[in-house]
Amino acid sequence: MKTSENILENAELIKVGHVSDGHGLRGDVYVLVASGDVSWIDDLEQLHLMPPGSTDLKNIKIFEIKKTKPFKKGFIAQLEGVTDRNQSEALRKYEVWAPSDLFVSEDGEQPYLQEFLNFSIEDKTLGSVGVILDFSSNGFQDLFILDKKVNGQSIEIPFVKQFVTQIDYDAKKIFVDLPEGLVLINEKD
Secondary structure (H helix, E strand, O other), X not given: OEEOOOHHHHOOEEEEEEEEEEEOOOOEEEEEEOOOOXXXXXXXXXXXXXXXOOOOHHXXXXXXXXXXXXXXXXXXXXXXXXXXXXXXXXXXXXXXXXXXXXXXXXXXXXXXXXXXXXOEEEEOOOEEEEEEEEEXXXXXXXXXXXXXXXXXXXXXXXXXXOOEEEEEOOXXXXXXXXXXXXXXXXXXX
8 A cells, every 4th residue: 555645736636435354264355436437447557545534635545456347336356455344344444546547438439427527507498507526426327416415414416417418528518308307306495
């Protein structure tokens, strides 16, 4: 394991998920990926882990990856220096960060959710709804988590083709036609 004070000098990192649990007796970790898409793990050479509750990038721990394999809604990783279940369970709830250059789609490919960070959502009726800060999933579809809140809860917009009318990559805007009441679903009567 390494730590790095200048981690962003080499590659910009983005949060992709968290360590859900240890896996097996040899110290493997199960990484739950927010989008559920793990098509990029074969290109992943290191796992960057941020301790729970930390916001300082200086606290990221870097582990060399020996092996990965897809598993459920994420992947299992065998990490250099993590050799037993106790060590892997000690990493539970650590945020997992990966180089952003792993998440750039080619023309004609389905885009990665990460490519939509900081895009604004523009609804046909409501106008500007908010800016995408993060992602989640409800098990059926990917969700954009916006910067605006209703009654203390972040607005979540399903990323489904029925709602999306246009994506303008140059202007960093996603145009949608949302069902009435979706944005204000958490509003108190």
